[in-house]
Amino acid sequence: MNRVWNFSAGPAALPPAVLERAQRELLDWNGSGASVMEQSHRGKRFIAMAEQAEADLRALMDIPADYAVLFLQGGATQHFAQIPMNLAGPGDSADYIVSGHWSAKAVSEAGPYLHVNVAASSVADDYLMLPARDNWQLDPNAAYVHYTPNETIHGVEFHEVPEVGAVPLVADLSSNILSEPLDVNRFGLIYAGAQKNIGPSGLVVMIIRRDLLQRAGRPMAKIFRYAEHAAAGSMLNTPNTWGWYLSGLTFQWLLGQGGLEAMAKLNHAKADALYQAIDGSGGYYRNPIDLAARSRMNVRFELHDTALDAAFLQETEAAGLLALKGHKALGGMRASLYNAVPLAAVEALVEFMRDFARRHG
Known part of the structure; x- marks a missing residue:
């Protein structure tokens, strides 16, 4: 399995x-x-x-x-x-x-x-x-x-x-x-x-x-x-x-796991890692939300070219990264980083995003 x-x-x-x-x-x-x-x-x-x-x-x-x-x-x-x-x-x-x-x-x-x-x-x-x-x-x-x-x-x-x-x-x-x-x-x-x-x-x-x-x-x-x-x-x-x-x-x-203080520390680390990857992509990926209002739990992001969305979703699923398609009302991508999502999952997503940008840049 x-x-x-x-x-x-x-x-x-x-x-x-x-x-x-x-x-x-x-x-x-x-x-x-x-x-x-x-x-x-x-x-x-x-x-x-x-x-x-x-x-x-x-x-x-x-x-x-x-x-x-x-x-x-x-x-x-x-x-x-x-x-x-x-x-x-x-x-x-x-x-x-x-x-x-x-x-x-x-x-x-x-x-x-x-x-x-x-x-x-x-x-x-x-x-x-x-x-x-x-x-x-x-x-x-x-x-x-x-x-x-x-x-x-x-x-x-x-x-x-x-x-x-x-x-x-x-x-x-x-x-x-x-x-x-x-x-x-x-x-x-x-x-x-x-x-x-x-x-x-x-x-x-x-x-x-x-x-x-x-x-x-x-x-x-x-x-x-x-x-x-x-x-x-x-x-x-x-x-x-x-x-x-x-x-x-x-x-x-x-x-x-150490209670909610430990979870808060982990959740901030996960969100920070993903937002840093988005913001540091040179515009390849973007998050449209006001900085002061960004969610730690549900991270929206868009590719610089929507024509790449289908390839991104197909390749993420093949790579074992599930359910990244954004809500139908908004399109784009969404990564939900709830408590049960480990930091390793976010690290895998960030690495995939960097690799995808290199291959499809």
């Missing part, structure tokens, strides 16, 4: 050590004689695993006791709608910061449930930079402020947590959660689709300040209410047991 260097934007690379352990335990998990996918989610073994996964995530992120941790089914897009349902009542408004595709989609999905105030947007700049903080038009009476710290498609990232006063800050951290230390106290609610830095698709991890669970929201079925999921320990209905298990293994792997 030949493993490739996987630069997929999501579902993305998982740590080989996590996959190997899951492989070993697939038929006989925890001495049970059955896989984790065949276990009752209300059985002692699974509950112990779930509690350990939450404890490990709390240790990694230093999550305070006044925050609940939820392991929910679905994807982050579902919560673009579910968050306003839970945090805002009829007639309420919320502020949204639009910095790319996913924050714009969050606006469209929230629209049926509350008044959306687009407090700032960089759409006029083609999302090549972040909305200047001095220009944000925030409402002190907003139910919350929503932003996307890292835009997977457009390749921009907030490198500081914005100050928004007393209004709860809500963050879609799908593509950069666990990539560096984060002060959870700065947020009212954090949510993340698992399929980039946590585990397989089909699971959402949510960290929510407990007082926000008490908001009346609007009339809705119990299955949509976060307070009900918190009260049931994320087992209001049958959870994604496989996703929860693999995420727990990833948390253990991260702790074994």
Whole structure:
């Protein structure tokens, strides 16, 4: 079996050590004689695993006791709608910061449930930079402020947590959660689709300040209410047991790597190496993003001649460098450098890029 260097934007690379352990335990998990996918989610073994996964995530992120941790089914897009349902009542408004595709989609999905105030947007700049903080038009009476710290498609990232006063800050951290230390106290609610830095698709991890669970929201079925999921320990209905298990293994792997400080150092090294190769190519490759907004997780780049794109992608795949094609809306290339992508993968990509430029210059 030949493993490739996987630069997929999501579902993305998982740590080989996590996959190997899951492989070993697939038929006989925890001495049970059955896989984790065949276990009752209300059985002692699974509950112990779930509690350990939450404890490990709390240790990694230093999550305070006044925050609940939820392991929910679905994807982050579902919560673009579910968050306003839970945090805002009829007639309420919320502020949204639009910095790319996913924050714009969050606006469209929230629209049926509350008044959306687009407090700032960089759409006029083609999302090549972040909305200047001095220009944000925030409402002190907003139910919350929503932003996307890292835009997977457009390749921009907030490198500081914005100050928004007393209004709860809500963050879609799908593509950069666990990539560096984060002060959870700065947020009212954090949510993340698992399929980039946590585990397989089909699971959402949510960290929510407990007082926000008490908001009346609007009339809705119990299955949509976060307070009900918190009260049931994320087992209001049958959870994604496989996703929860693999995420727990990833948390253990991260702790074994030295935690989020070690991951931050590694992630900066990976991004720096790739951006240096792009910037140092004499214009053969280019990254269009404002320097202050460049993403560490999703690095966009373009070749100087788009006629070479097909050859570049064909040759990278042949060289074992997977999923470098940019999003269809933007074209070009994109390398996603999530936690499970090692520095060796970036070094292999950089060497390929230099060789390709020599051969096709």
